Amino acid sequence: MTGSEPTEVAFFETGTDAEDAERDGSRSAPGDDRRLPPPDLARRLFDVSPISTVVIDSAGAIVYANERAIETLRLSSDEIVKRAYEPSEWNISYEDGTPIPVDEHPVARVFDTGEPEYGFEHWLELPDGTERWLVTNSRPVANDAGDVEYVVVAFEDVTDLKRRGERLLSDHMRRLEFRADQSAVPPSLRVEEGERRIEVESVVSLPDDETIQYMGTSDLSASDFVTAVEEVPHYVDVRLLSTSDGYSRIEARAEEATVSEVFQSLGGQPRAVIIAQDEVRFLGELPGDVDHRLAAEGIRRFHDNVELVSEDLVYSPHLLYDIVADALTDRQLATLDAAYFSGYFDTPRTSTGGELADRFGVTRQTFNQHLRKAQRSVLEHLFEEVDRGH
Numbered sequence: 001m002t003g004s005e006p007t008e009v010a011f012f013e014t015g016t017d018a019e020d021a022e023r024d025g026s027r028s029a030p031g032d033d034r035r036l037p038p039p040d041l042a043r044r045l046f047d048v049s050p051i052s053t054v055v056i057d058s059a060g061a062i063v064y065a066n067e068r069a070i071e072t073l074r075l076s077s078d079e080i081v082k083r084a085y086e087p088s089e090w091n092i093s094y095e096d097g098t099p100i101p102v103d104e105h106p107v108a109r110v111f112d113t114g115e116p117e118y119g120f121e122h123w124l125e126l127p128d129g130t131e132r133w134l135v136t137n138s139r140p141v142a143n144d145a146g147d148v149e150y151v152v153v154a155f156e157d158v159t160d161l162k163r164r165g166e167r168l169l170s171d172h173m174r175r176l177e178f179r180a181d182q183s184a185v186p187p188s189l190r191v192e193e194g195e196r197r198i199e200v201e202s203v204v205s206l207p208d209d210e211t212i213q214y215m216g217t218s219d220l221s222a223s224d225f226v227t228a229v230e231e232v233p234h235y236v237d238v239r240l241l242s243t244s245d246g247y248s249r250i251e252a253r254a255e256e257a258t259v260s261e262v263f264q265s266l267g268g269q270p271r272a273v274i275i276a277q278d279e280v281r282f283l284g285e286l287p288g289d290v291d292h293r294l295a296a297e298g299i300r301r302f303h304d305n306v307e308l309v310s311e312d313l314v315y316s317p318h319l320l321y322d323i324v325a326d327a328l329t330d331r332q333l334a335t336l337d338a339a340y341f342s343g344y345f346d347t348p349r350t351s352t353g354g355e356l357a358d359r360f361g362v363t364r365q366t367f368n369q370h371l372r373k374a375q376r377s378v379l380e381h382l383f384e385e386v387d388r389g390h
Contacts, residue, residue, distance in 0.1 A: 046066050047067050048066075049068060051068060051154045052066065052068040052069040052072040052073075053068070053069055053152065053154045054069050054152075055151070055152055055153075056107055056151045056152075057149065058149055060085055060107075061081070062080055062083055062085060069155075072132075072134075075127065085153075086102055087099060087100045087101070087105055088102075091124070092122045092123060092125075093122060093123045095121070097123070106120040106136060106153075110138045110139070110140050110148065116139040117136075117137070117138045118137045118138075121134070121135050122134060122136070131159075133157070133159040133162040134156065135155060136154070136155040137154045137155070138154075139151070139152050139154075163267060172287075172314065173268070173285045173314055174285065174287070174288050174292060174311060174312070174313055174314075175271075175283075175284075175310075175311070175314050176283070176310070177283050177308070177309050177310040178295070178308055178309065179280070179281050179282075179306065179307055179309045180280055180299070182275070182276075182277075182279055182280055183303075185275055186232055188228040190275065191275060192277060193277060194277075195274055195275065195276045196219040196274070197218075197219055197275075198215050198219075198273045198274075199216045199217065200214075200260050201214040202338075202340075203260050204338045205330070205334055206253075206359065206360060206361075210255055211254045211258070211261060212252070212254075212359055213251075213252050213253075213254055213258070213260060214251055215249070215250055216249040216250070217248060218246050218248075220248065222240050222248040225240075225250060226240055226250060229250060233256075236252075236253050238251070238253075239252075241343050241351065242346075249343075249350075251342055258302075259273075259282050259302050259303075262295055263285065263295060265298070266286055266294055266295060266298070267287050268284055268285045268295075271285060282306075288313060292311060296308060323381055324377060327377050328373075328377055332371075332373055332374040335356075335360070335367060335370040335374055336378070338360075339351075339371055342355075353367055353368060
């Protein structure tokens, strides 16, 4: 794209006239508190803005992209400014997958009408093939004659919020069972006859892509259960939490991705792993509007011969958990989840606050703060929402 650098510089030289006016004593009208910063400061502010921002000139060329935009679009600055804003350059589409025509693009409308366009939502396909849901706000920059010279587009990636909203709107869960051969099962877990079932109670995310996983079984003794899980390459720091009525519960830290995380990453829940003589089966649930093929693709990273063997759609009404999970931060939810499944609330406790704080790599004081805030949110939703209902 030729001429982009001079255009980009010109866009950021808007502070020059203001500086000249200040020297002339006529910087702004009385009562007008707006001040144009020097051009170098204007660029620096755009560069570090937490909102993804690009600038498009009247020829339709992108002449500037800030650091956040580069992160969101997963392209270099040079790659971005070589493109035009047209949908064909970016593979953008409406929610149903229909490509967005040029004349319906908000930038085209802003250039045509001179009026801003706010809250435009669309899918964008990134270079790696993944899709992200963006919300864009576009505003014109006009010259002295009133003609639109540039359009500034600010956008945010709200894919996670959109998917969370879709999960909350879905009244059904899909219960799935996948089967693979037994080749990846540790020797101590293999069986000659019958089955061994391991319940997956919870998967809690930690920093650096690690997880804590809580599991239980009635099909192994406590010592055999710990030994078997320790043989799985993904797990370290396996410890027994409790044994009651023949059911043993353990906590294990996973330093790498696991099959159980596949369900969780898609908004669902892992439920169990069943080991039989010639196969291993993975049971889990996904939101009713999530394609089961996504789960199969994820499990194939661990078992390339996986296949879906059963699928049931079950009713799942919106419960308090959905509301609370939406209200808590990720760290607060993880803290509450770990405290509950590790036995922190049991009498006697099977995990202490210090042990859980170590798992999260924080001080005990910080852990307690996260836990208290999470507990308070649960109680607020339980009692205050009930009171409003009356």
